[in-house]
Amino acid sequence: MKSITHDNLLKLLAGLADEGKIVYAPVRKGQKVFFAPVQNMQPVVFDYIQTTESPKLVLFPRYEPLISFEYQGKEVKVDDPSAAAPAERVLFGSRPCDAMALKRLAEFFDRDIPDALIAGRQKALTVISMSCIKADADCFCTSTGSSPGDICGSDILLTPVENNGYAAEILTGKGASIADRCSSLFSEIPEIRKEQYLAKVEKAFSHEEVRKKLSHAFDHDIWNGASLRCIGCGACAFVCPMCSCFDIQEEGTAKKGSRVRCWDSCGFSLFTLHTSGHNPRHNQSERWRQRVMHKFSYQPEAAELTGCVGCGRCSRACPSDMNLKEQLQDIAANVETV
Amino acid sequence: MQALHQKVKELLESGKVQVVIGYGEGSGGKSRPVFIRSAADAAKLVWDDRCHQNLAVYINKPEIKKMGKAAIVAHPAAVRTIVQMIAEHQLSSGAIIVLAVENDTLEELTDNSSLEVYAQSHPVLFPPFVVKEIEDIAALSAAERFEFWQNELEKCFKCYACRAACPLCYCERCIVECNQPQWVSVPSHAQGNFEWHMNRAMHLAGRCVSCGSCTIACPAGIPIGLLTIEASRIARTEFGFEPGISCDASSAMSSFRNEDKETFIQ
Amino acid sequence: MENTFEPKIVAYVCNWCTYAGADLTGTSRIKYAANVRIVRFPCTGRIDYNLLLKALALGADGIIVSGCHPNDCHYTSGNFHARRRWIVFKQMMEYMGYDMRRVKFSWVSAAEGAKWADIVNTTVREIRELGPAQRIQNEEFRMMNSEG
Ligand code: SF4
Ligand code: SF4
Ligand code: SF4
Ligand code: SF4
Ligand code: FES
Numbered sequence: 001m002k003s004i005t006h007d008n009l010l011k012l013l014a015g016l017a018d019e020g021k022i023v024y025a026p027v028r029k030g031q032k033v034f035f036a037p038v039q040n041m042q043p044v045v046f047d048y049i050q051t052t053e054s055p056k057l058v059l060f061p062r063y064e065p066l067i068s069f070e071y072q073g074k075e076v077k078v079d080d081p082s083a084a085a086p087a088e089r090v091l092f093g094s095r096p097c098d099a100m101a102l103k104r105l106a107e108f109f110d111r112d113i114p115d116a117l118i119a120g121r122q123k124a125l126t127v128i129s130m131s132c133i134k135a136d137a138d139c140f141c142t143s144t145g146s147s148p149g150d151i152c153g154s155d156i157l158l159t160p161v162e163n164n165g166y167a168a169e170i171l172t173g174k175g176a177s178i179a180d181r182c183s184s185l186f187s188e189i190p191e192i193r194k195e196q197y198l199a200k201v202e203k204a205f206s207h208e209e210v211r212k213k214l215s216h217a218f219d220h221d222i223w224n225g226a227s228l229r230c231i232g233c234g235a236c237a238f239v240c241p242m243c244s245c246f247d248i249q250e251e252g253t254a255k256k257g258s259r260v261r262c263w264d265s266c267g268f269s270l271f272t273l274h275t276s277g278h279n280p281r282h283n284q285s286e287r288w289r290q291r292v293m294h295k296f297s298y299q300p301e302a303a304e305l306t307g308c309v310g311c312g313r314c315s316r317a318c319p320s321d322m323n324l325k326e327q328l329q330d331i332a333a334n335v336e337t338v
Numbered sequence: 339m340q341a342l343h344q345k346v347k348e349l350l351e352s353g354k355v356q357v358v359i360g361y362g363e364g365s366g367g368k369s370r371p372v373f374i375r376s377a378a379d380a381a382k383l384v385w386d387d388r389c390h391q392n393l394a395v396y397i398n399k400p401e402i403k404k405m406g407k408a409a410i411v412a413h414p415a416a417v418r419t420i421v422q423m424i425a426e427h428q429l430s431s432g433a434i435i436v437l438a439v440e441n442d443t444l445e446e447l448t449d450n451s452s453l454e455v456y457a458q459s460h461p462v463l464f465p466p467f468v469v470k471e472i473e474d475i476a477a478l479s480a481a482e483r484f485e486f487w488q489n490e491l492e493k494c495f496k497c498y499a500c501r502a503a504c505p506l507c508y509c510e511r512c513i514v515e516c517n518q519p520q521w522v523s524v525p526s527h528a529q530g531n532f533e534w535h536m537n538r539a540m541h542l543a544g545r546c547v548s549c550g551s552c553t554i555a556c557p558a559g560i561p562i563g564l565l566t567i568e569a570s571r572i573a574r575t576e577f578g579f580e581p582g583i584s585c586d587a588s589s590a591m592s593s594f595r596n597e598d599k600e601t602f603i604q
Numbered sequence: 605m606e607n608t609f610e611p612k613i614v615a616y617v618c619n620w621c622t623y624a625g626a627d628l629t630g631t632s633r634i635k636y637a638a639n640v641r642i643v644r645f646p647c648t649g650r651i652d653y654n655l656l657l658k659a660l661a662l663g664a665d666g667i668i669v670s671g672c673h674p675n676d677c678h679y680t681s682g683n684f685h686a687r688r689r690w691i692v693f694k695q696m697m698e699y700m701g702y703d704m705r706r707v708k709f710s711w712v713s714a715a716e717g718a719k720w721a722d723i724v725n726t727t728v729r730e731i732r733e734l735g736p737a738q739r740i741q742n743e744e745f746r747m748m749n750s751e752g
Contacts (some may be wrong), residue, residue, distance in 0.1 A: 029493055032559040052557065062495050063525035137366045224401065229371040231395055233502030235557040238495050249524040262525050263495060270515055283401060319391065319503050319555035321370035484701025521654040529661050536696065540653060543692045572695045594684035602694060604710040604723060
């Protein structure tokens with residue numbers, strides 16, 4: 001198998017940026033770690049368990065115009081961004097759970113009416129992930145179908161091994177094209193057992209079991225107690241790599257403007273407010289239920305897509321310590337199977 | 339803590355209150371909000387230096403109101419918040435029993451005047467992470483401050499956790515959700531974020547009690563409370579207006595004095 | 605070198621004093637810089653600070669906000685309320701690093717045509733020196749994280 005040294009890895013990334021690809025990598029801003037486009041690799045950090053903001057923004061940005069118009073004299077120029085070829089992007093430093101999330105997110109947006117913008121970005125995206133050699137108590141990837149060394153969704157997966165180097169699994173054609181072009185930066189090593197290097201994440205619950213239980217739990221009183229301390233702030237949804245709620249807004253003046261898609265959250269009280277004034281999800285408990293159900297019941301039932309990869313970001317971000325893992329363990333233990 | 343457990347036990351046993359809003363053990367060594375409804379659970383309450391969140395945000399949550407009369411564990415900033423909520427008619431006098439805690443002391447406050455006396459005699463100590471930032475910013479030049487806020491606000495993805503965590507951001511429909519006119523651009527680009535935070539600061543001028551809850555809540559790690567704290571500082575210096583110490587104070591921004599200073603007006 | 609920059613100035617004025625004052629400037633044939641676009645409001649109390657933010661975002665290089673002198677407001681206290689807001693707004697903008705020399709506040713009565721001309725002229729001169737306003741990175745959809 002292939003391996004790469006730390007220095008060569010930085011060279012590889014810098015080379016990709018020089019080729020004109022947009023390289024997203026984890027950088028520290030204040031106390032938190034974000035994915036941001038980098039030109040030189042000096043600010044890239046490696047010592048995080050999980051980034052604060054997820055890499056979903058490479059597919060599904062915080063906001064983006066869906067269509068724009070501008071008056072040029074008497075003519076109206078209309079711009080459809082999905083008609084343009086998406087920029088070639090490289091995502092570096094995603095965790096295996098993130099890579100899986102991006103794959104699922106793309107599948108989600110491809111259902112029913114395929115979303116051309118997101119599909120285009122995914123096609124032009126190469127994912128170079130980093131296995132986890134450390135995890136914390138909020139991680140629960142092994143309960144949602146991923147694991148610290150899972151290859152799903154990555155084009156190249158690096159696993160830190162001895163001597164400041166990484167074992168490199170070249171997993172797809174996209175990955176191979178990079179590895180081939182830059183073959184001098186890699187060396188060949190005998191096959192290793194990467195498990196010995198990986199973090200241990202105990203399975204906390206089974207998502208299949210949770211799914212079964214949730215299908216009868218709509219009216220269960222577990223939601224009331226569980227959501228009491230949730231303040232409906234939306235932090236969880238905004239850091240989640242799989243939350244896909246968005247809002248469509250109109251921006252601009254009479255002469256120039258856009259229709260913009262912006263991140264939103266089903267946890268907000270106005271998310272489902274009807275024009276009539278009626279709100280089908282009146283209480284936070286109903287909104288919390290929606291968040292859990294959508295991820296662990298509705299989406300799996302409709303498309304075999306679990307809407308959570310167990311990255312734990314929501315638990316780390318929650319100001320009220322809702323802790324999704326604990327809540328799911330609670331559901332697994334205390335909701336009856338009918 | 340013993341005294342707190344005892345007090346809560348009494349309150350629940352005597353039926354004086356049906357629920358106590360307080361802090362409990364959370365995950366990974368954190369504290370978390372808990373809602374104690376039976377005397378047997380009173381010992382689940384904790385009070386120590388992990389307990390920064392301003393629990394007053396839960397007072398008007400419909401699910402909790404439905405439980406009956408409440409008592410709340412409140413640090414000095416939360417006591418001020420409650421006074422401010424009464425002044426703003428968000429809470430009627432005597433509607434809640436306040437268990438004011440600071441270090442090892444516990445006081446039960448049940449009426450407006452005891453709340454006011456407590457608030458006035460307990461200056462709000464900014465959480466340490468806020469104090470440092472306030473000093474850092476004070477040392478910057480205007481251009482550096484512009485740079486500082488551009489960099490900070492660039493991280494904001496408009497989750498509105500700062501708003502949700504603030505007990506004084508209670509509007510059912512926030513200005514960001516109004517679109518006729520659309521004062522605040524919804525996307526989280528630089529302009530939209532600037533408008534959002536300027537509006538939040540203006541709306542909390544003379545109202546923000548400097549509890550720091552919004553800063554703690556921000557998942558992006560933006561010291562966002564600095565803006566509202568500054569807005570309140572301005573109201574304090576310019577109009578002598580201190581939020582959260584009087585239950586029948588008028589609002590700083592909807593009142594005026596003829597002698598308000600106007601040195602910059604030509 | 606001669607400074608040829610022509611700043612765009614937006615003036616938000618109340619109907620009863622400053623607007624009338626500006627009118628008087630015109631009828632008295634006092635000349636003043638043509639860089640200013642006047643927007644008339646019933647009262648300074650109606651001039652939301654968000655109007656200032658929007659003007660700056662949409663390309664104004666400077667702003668004048670003006671109304672009746674204290675105690676002369678047509679609605680008795682609109683200008684007192686406005687003044688409180690300006691005090692906080694101005695300092696908040698400064699706290700966020702914005703150069704508030706670009707935003708002028710004034711009281712101009714219906715009789716002060718000359719004062720209005722003077723305020724406009726000084727504002728234009730000062731802002732011409734400051735140059736175009738520093739924008740809050742206003743390209744509409746500049747991707748966050750400075751991509752493209
Ligand atoms: S971050 Fe926590 S408090 Fe905020 S909406 Fe999510 S679960 Fe609720
Ligand atoms: S729900 Fe929470 S743990 Fe699951 S993917 Fe989203 S942020 Fe990660
Ligand atoms: S909590 Fe932070 S990221 Fe969320 S809207 Fe407030 S400042 Fe922005
Ligand atoms: S705005 Fe002020 S009162 Fe509200 S949470 Fe922030 S610091 Fe506390
Ligand atoms: S009418 Fe002129 S300021 Fe109120």
